[in-house]
Amino acid sequence: MLIPIHPQPVPDRPDQLRWITPGGIVPFRGVAATVPDPLGALLRDGTLDEVRVETAAVVTTLGPGRTWSGEGTRVRSALHAALADPAGWQPADVAEKPDDAPLREAAEALLDGAVGEFARSHGGHIELVDVHDGTVTVRLGGACRGCPASRLTLRHRLEEQLRRRHPDLVTVTDVTAPPRPVDHGVAGP
Amino acid sequence: MEAGCHSEGTRSAVGTALPRIALIGSPNAGKTSIFNALTGMHAKTGNYPGVTVSRYIGNTRIGDQRYVIEDLPGTYSLEPISPDEQVMVDVLHGRLDGEQSPDALLVTVDATTLRRSLRLVAQVLRLGLPTCVVVTFTDELTGRQGHLDVEAFEQALGVPVLRVIGNRGQGIDRLRDRIAQWRTWNLPALPPPAEPAETDAWAESVLTFAAYRAPGRHRVTQRVDAVLLHPIWGSVVFFAVMMLFFQTVFTVAAPLQDYVETFFGWLSGLVAEHIGNRWVAGLLGEALLGGIGAVLVFVPQIVMLFLLIALLEGVGYMSRAAFLMDRVMARAGLEGRAFVALLSSFACAIPGIMATRTLPSAKDRLATMMAAPLMTCSARLPVYVLLIGLLVDPQARVGPFGVQGLVMFGMYLLGAVSAMVAAWVFKKIGDRRGALMPFYMEMPPYRLPSVRSVLVAMGHSAKSFLRKCTTIIAVTTVALWLLLNLPLHSDAELRAHGVDPGDSAAVATYVTDHSYAAAVGHFVAPVFEPLGFDWRINVGVLSAQSARETFVATLGQVAAADDPEQPTQALRSMTHTDGPHAGQALFTAPTVAALLVFFAFAMQCMATIGVMRRETGGWKWPMIAFGYLTGLAWVMAYLARTVVALLGG
Numbered sequence: 078m079l080i081p082i083h084p085q086p087v088p089d090r091p092d093q094l095r096w097i098t099p100g101g102i103v104p105f106r107g108v109a110a111t112v113p114d115p116l117g118a119l120l121r122d123g124t125l126d127e128v129r130v131e132t133a134a135v136v137t138t139l140g141p142g143r144t145w146s147g148e149g150t151r152v153r154s155a156l157h158a159a160l161a162d163p164a165g166w167q168p169a170d171v172a173e174k175p176d177d178a179p180l181r182e183a184a185e186a187l188l189d190g191a192v193g194e195f196a197r198s199h200g201g202h203i204e205l206v207d208v209h210d211g212t213v214t215v216r217l218g219g220a221c222r223g224c225p226a227s228r229l230t231l232r233h234r235l236e237e238q239l240r241r242r243h244p245d246l247v248t249v250t251d252v253t254a255p256p257r258p259v260d261h262g263v264a265g266p
Numbered sequence: 267m268e269a270g271c272h273s274e275g276t277r278s279a280v281g282t283a284l285p286r287i288a289l290i291g292s293p294n295a296g297k298t299s300i301f302n303a304l305t306g307m308h309a310k311t312g313n314y315p316g317v318t319v320s321r322y323i324g325n326t327r328i329g330d331q332r333y334v335i336e337d338l339p340g341t342y343s344l345e346p347i348s349p350d351e352q353v354m355v356d357v358l359h360g361r362l363d364g365e366q367s368p369d370a371l372l373v374t375v376d377a378t379t380l381r382r383s384l385r386l387v388a389q390v391l392r393l394g395l396p397t398c399v400v401v402t403f404t405d406e407l408t409g410r411q412g413h414l415d416v417e418a419f420e421q422a423l424g425v426p427v428l429r430v431i432g433n434r435g436q437g438i439d440r441l442r443d444r445i446a447q448w449r450t451w452n453l454p455a456l457p458p459p460a461e462p463a464e465t466d467a468w469a470e471s472v473l474t475f476a477a478y479r480a481p482g483r484h485r486v487t488q489r490v491d492a493v494l495l496h497p498i499w500g501s502v503v504f505f506a507v508m509m510l511f512f513q514t515v516f517t518v519a520a521p522l523q524d525y526v527e528t529f530f531g532w533l534s535g536l537v538a539e540h541i542g543n544r545w546v547a548g549l550l551g552e553a554l555l556g557g558i559g560a561v562l563v564f565v566p567q568i569v570m571l572f573l574l575i576a577l578l579e580g581v582g583y584m585s586r587a588a589f590l591m592d593r594v595m596a597r598a599g600l601e602g603r604a605f606v607a608l609l610s611s612f613a614c615a616i617p618g619i620m621a622t623r624t625l626p627s628a629k630d631r632l633a634t635m636m637a638a639p640l641m642t643c644s645a646r647l648p649v650y651v652l653l654i655g656l657l658v659d660p661q662a663r664v665g666p667f668g669v670q671g672l673v674m675f676g677m678y679l680l681g682a683v684s685a686m687v688a689a690w691v692f693k694k695i696g697d698r699r700g701a702l703m704p705f706y707m708e709m710p711p712y713r714l715p716s717v718r719s720v721l722v723a724m725g726h727s728a729k730s731f732l733r734k735c736t737t738i739i740a741v742t743t744v745a746l747w748l749l750l751n752l753p754l755h756s757d758a759e760l761r762a763h764g765v766d767p768g769d770s771a772a773v774a775t776y777v778t779d780h781s782y783a784a785a786v787g788h789f790v791a792p793v794f795e796p797l798g799f800d801w802r803i804n805v806g807v808l809s810a811q812s813a814r815e816t817f818v819a820t821l822g823q824v825a826a827a828d829d830p831e832q833p834t835q836a837l838r839s840m841t842h843t844d845g846p847h848a849g850q851a852l853f854t855a856p857t858v859a860a861l862l863v864f865f866a867f868a869m870q871c872m873a874t875i876g877v878m879r880r881e882t883g884g885w886k887w888p889m890i891a892f893g894y895l896t897g898l899a900w901v902m903a904y905l906a907r908t909v910v911a912l913l914g915g
Contacts, residue, residue, distance in 0.1 A: 079463050081471035083422055086455035094455055097422070097475055149456035157464060191417045238415065241477055 080160045082135075084153070088182060092126075092139045094149070095179070097242075100133040102160055105168040106176070106245075113165030116155040124148050130166070131179055132245040181208040183242045184235075188215075192234045196221055203235070211247035213239065222253060284325075286334045286366070287445060288358070290390055291374035292383055293340035294710040296402035300374060300430060301337040302722055303438045304445075328446045336368065342382070344389040358393055370396040370448040372441075377407040377414055378481045378711070384469035388458035391425065396451040398426040398444055405431055406711070412481030419476035424454035484711040491586070491709065500590050507583070512678065513671040515570050515647075520660070522566035523651075530559035552823050553747035554740075560822025561735050561815045564648035565728060571644055572727035573720065575613060580715020584609065589709065595686065604634040608685055611641035613727070615874045619881055630693065635878060636891050637689035639869045642681035644727070645734075645814040649865050650677055652818050656838060657858040680866050734813060742812045743819045746805070749783035750823065778824070797864065797903050798857035802840075807861075810870045817865070855914050860907035867899035 080102060087093040103109075109128045111117060119125045123140040130136075137152055139145065145152075159165065187193070188203055196203050201221030206214040215235070221227040236249040291297035305324025322337040338354045345351075353362070360367030373390050375383035380401075391397055399420075407414060420427035428444055430437035444451075458468050493499050534555040541547040578584050588606050595605045604622075611618025618638040622631045642650075654673050662669040755777060757767040765776045778784065786808065787801025794804050802824050810817035825836035840852040869875070869892050878888040 079467035081467045081474060083458075083468045083471040083475065084424075084454075084456045085421060086424065097471055099474070145456045150459065153456070153459055153464065154461070157467065186421075238418065241415075241418070241475070 079157050082153075082156065082160070084149070087136065090138075091145075092143075094137050094145060094152075095131075096135045096137065096153075096156060098134055098160065100245075103130045103135070103163050103166045105166070106130050106132060108169040109166055110169040111165070111167040113159045113162040114155075116152075116159035119148075119152060119155055125152065130168075131176070132243060134179070135160075136179075177208045177210070180211065180213065180239075180243050180246060181205075183239060184208060184213050187235060187238055192230070192238070195234060196230065199224075201227065203231075206252055211245050213246065213249045214252055215249065216252050218253075227251075284332050284334045285369045285448060286336060287370050287372060287448065288336045288338055288368035289372050289374065290338050290354075290358075290386070291340060292342050292376065292379070292386060295340070295374045295376040295383065296430075297340060297374045298337065299716055299719055300372070300400060300402070300438070300441070301335060302718055303435055304335050304442070326442070326445075328442045331446065333445060341386070343386060344393075358395075367393075367395065370398070370445075370451065372398050372400050372445075374400045374402055377401050377404045378410065378412065380414065380478055381469065381473060381480065384472065385465060387423070388465050388468065391423070391454055392457045392460060394453070394457065396448050396453065398428060398441075398448075398451055399423060400441065401427060401429050402431065404429050406484075406713075407481050410481035410484060411479075413477055413479040415477045419472070419478075422472040422475040424452060426451050487582075487709075487711040490712060494583075494586050495589060495709075497590075497593070500586070504587055504590055507578075508678070509667065509671070509675055511574055511578075512675040513667055514574060515567055515671070515674065517668060517671070519566040519570045523563055526563045526565065530555055530563065534559070548751060549744070549747060553744050556825065557743035557747065557819035557823040558735055558740055560652075560818050560825075561648055561739055562732075564651060564815075564818070565731065567647055567651055568644055568731045569724050569728050571647060572613070573724050576720045576723035577715060580713070580720060582710045582712045585709055604630055604689060607634050608638060608641055608682075608689070611638040611643060611685070614643045614645070615639045615641065615871065616877050619874065619877050622881070632882070632887065633689045633692035635881065635887065636692045636894075637685040639871065639874055639891060639895060640681055640685035640688055640867065642678045642866070643814075643871075644731070645871065646677075646681075646865055648815050648818045649810075650674055650862065652821070653858050653862050653865075656853045657855060657862070677862060677866060680863075684867065734815070738813050739816050739819055742809055742816045743823065746783060746809050746816075746820055747823060749786070750778055750781045750805075752782055753780075755780070793900075797860040797900070797907055798854065799861070800852055803852070803857075803861065807864070807868075807870075810865075812872055814865065814870050856907040856911040859910040860903040863906040864899045864903035867895055867902050869895035869899075 080098060082096045082098050084094040084096050087095050107130060109130055112120065112128055116125075116128065120128060124143055125137055126140045127138040128135060129138075135156065137156070139148065184205055188205055193203060196219075199220055201217065201219035201224065203221065204216045204218060206216050208214070213235075215231070217227050217231075221230070231249055231251060236246070239249065240246045289297050289301055301322065301324065304326045306326075324335045324337075326333050326335055338357065339351070341351055341354060343351075344355055344358070356362040357365060358367055358371075371390060371393070373387055375387060387399060401414070401416060401419070404414065404416070416427055416429050426444055428437060428441055430441055459465050494503055534551045537547055537551040537555065541550065575584075578587075588609055591605045591609075607618050607621035609618075610621045615638045618641060619635050622634045622638070651674075654670050654677075658669050658673055660668070660670055664672060760767045760773060760776060763776065765772050767773060783805050784801055787804040790804050790808065791799075791801055794807070799807065802821070806817045806820040806824075809820045821837060825840070837853065875888045875892060878891060879885055882888070
């Protein structure tokens, strides 16, 4: 059985594909310096420009003049082979900090999409304040403020869906709530 | 944009510049509900050019733009196995002569069997056409503790995904809005892989991303199936269901039939009263009202039959019946697909013969085709109802069941059993090796069928019955009326034979008895005399060669000439007019039994012969079928007559 992967487009980067993988297959995050062949061969011959590892995804960037319709099938098969050999992957920079950009993208997508729409349909809105070190900070507005159900919305709609896409999500916090993480209890003071 | 490159569009059978949207999906994925919801009741059926796979096309208007919606045959895969699937794949690739590939595709997937459906989705997405995925049965998924995040599913697939519950019409409006934007649908960044292991990995990853949790087993389905698929109880239930089926056809439809009959009686009364010209009155009163009216009386039965079939199919019982029968069939060396084909012949032999295209083995195909005309098609229904009405008192009962319904059930059983025997014999003749191909059949969970799809099925059947009545049956009936009323006799000639030209009943009898039709009836009399048929029945049987219902029309005409307001009574009291039995009742029990059995076996359907010729590519097999079925019909009818005569003393 091959490791399950599927590609998703990266907004505004037609030269990139984000391959969603199970979390933690490759033991580091960041740009890969060496990857097992035949994926390595694709990097060397210029088919690929860069291979970057995220917690639950691998982002591949095409070399100049290449297209996914031309190279996608080869890249996919090579990636399958490389993921079967996680020991063959070496990071370029061991100390790289977690990259918050993908998490931010995903949070924005959800707030522009279903979760935001849900809040708007109830007369409220959710604004993204900050994404830092795996923590997503939002501000609840409109009817959401002070609404007891808004916590459920945050936990079940935003946080759960976000965590599924990004296992390295630490927490979702609401700046309008008391300064602590969204708690798991039912009755707050 | 792309509209300019449709250079061959004018040759298309659909023949329009309208955007053409095709529906693809597995069987039972709710595709047809969505098609019906989009197109209303206005679907056209036809054939793909050059082949006989039926195609369903409808129109829908969204805003100011009209769209052509095409319902492709249900399939699990785009890798063709049978000729049917080949056609669909050719349509999708635009390889069929004179056909463009569709402009955009809607793939319906059943949320409760999403994992399997994703293989089809992968194949469809690789076609590179604008595609929207329609997820159905999400209500059932949730009800059975499953889960799917539709938004995430859309993100993972990279194409638009919509949730529609077709049988309740939920989500159809959003689907229509989405169709209007087909030119802007996203295509996947990279189409899904073709290599099977990679496809599985892709599907797995997409499902995980969409937080898919497969539904628990359908509890009701599981419990009910424990009984219905049991070798003994299942068979008992099957026969009970079939008995009830025919009881319903009789008890529910009979009162409605009386209304229609009364209506036509009233009409012919009007004609007799107000139209002076003998020829016009005869044509209207006898040929049209008496003949075609006699067939139209059976509209309630036909509609009832198709209502029950649509219900059994919609609920999911038909595939269980096929599964049960598959065991029996396998003994006979025939595979389940053959039974499915025979099951379609229940409505009409033509779809049954076409369904043999799903049989991979050519020999099985032929054997099944030879057997299909024996299954009791809906055209036999009017003949059976009429004859059983003459044979059995409607009040007669055995326990809770009316005897009429039981006899009808017996006729259907006779058809089914002889069809299987015939298939077995032809299979033995054609193929002695008899290795069975594996056969997969899906048992859909029990579902409430949507009112709409049941209505559509009923409407279709009523419409095609009416079309048959107004075309082939009408033409034959009018031709027969002429044959029954020609040649003309002068008053002098009538007087010379002792008939008073003023006594219209005596004249009618004389004219009919000396008509061209009578000459034909008398000519073939030696053949049918042993079966107890007189020349009038002979004419009916011969006319039924165009379509079985014409038999009813012919007897209706003859009876209407005698007594326009009480045609059934007239039939009952009909006697032999000449020959050794002159004066004796014509429709005695042995004769009616012989007629019933004759109709059960005889191949009296030109349309079936035509389809058989087209499917086998020559006249050999249709002629064999015609010959063996007609011979068999005579022998079996003679047997039936003898047995009934012995029993009746």
